Amino acid sequence: MNFLPEPTLNSYLVLSAVLFAIGTAGVFLRRNLITILLSIEVMLNAVNLTFVAVDRYLGAVDGQIIVFFVMTVAAAEAATGLAIVIALFRHRETLNPDAYTTLKW
C-alpha cells in the first residue's frame, strides 16, 4: 500500500479542522433547531479527534480522559438542549430559529 501517504499527526489535525468547519457551517447556515444541535455534536467530535490524535503523539492517556469528559458534557448538553427545543416547539409550533425573536426589537 505505497500509493497512499501514511497518515501523520497533521492528517488527523486537518481532518479534525475540516469536520469542525463543517459543523460551524451547519450552525451558521441551517434554520432548523435540531440540525443546529447536530452540527454542535459534529464540532465536539472534531475536537475529540484532536485530543485522541495528540494523545497518541505524546503517548499519554490524559487526552482520552478529557474526551470522556467532553462526551459527558455533550450528553448533558443534548438532554437540556432538546428539552428547550420541546418547550419552544410547544409555544410556536415551529423549529425555525427565526421565529423566536421576541427579545429582538
Added chain:
Amino acid sequence: MDALLFWILAALAVIASLLVIGQRNPMYSVLLLIVSFGALSGLYVLLGAPFVAAIQIIIYAGAIMVLFLFVVMLLNAQHESQVAGSEARFSGGAFARRFGAALAIALAIELGLAIRQLQATPFGGEGRPASTVRDIGLRLFRDYSFAFEATSVLILVAMVGAIVLARKERS
C-alpha cells in the same frame, strides 16, 4: 493497510458530516451523523484508543443519537422544512447566508494554513501499544477523581433541568 483504512474512514466521516448539514429531513441528518460517528470510532481504533472507540459507539451513537431520534419523532416537524427549497433550509436572508458560508470557508482555510506551518509529524514509535482501559481507569480515579465526581453532579443537574424544561405547565 492502516493508511488505506485512514483515508477511507476520513472520507466517510467528511462526506457523512457534509450530508448531515445538507439534509432537509432531520431524521436523515441524525442517521447520517451515526455513520459519521462510526467512522470516527474506527479512526480511534487506528489511533490505539479502543476505550474511546467503544464509548463513542455506546454513548454517542447509542444514547445521545437515540435521544435526538426520540425528539425528532416526537415533534414530527418534517412538514415545515418542506416549504420551499433552500429558502426553507437555510436561515436568514441572502446576505446572512453568504456571510455565514464565507465565515465557515475562512475558518477552514485559516485552520489549514495554521496546520501547514507545522512539519509533517509522524507519530513517535509506530509500534506503541494501544492504551488499555486499566491505564485510563487508574489515571481517571487517581488524578481526575474530583473532575469525575463533578461530572456526576453535572449529569444530575442536566437530568433535573431537562425534566423541568420539558414538563407541561399546569394552568
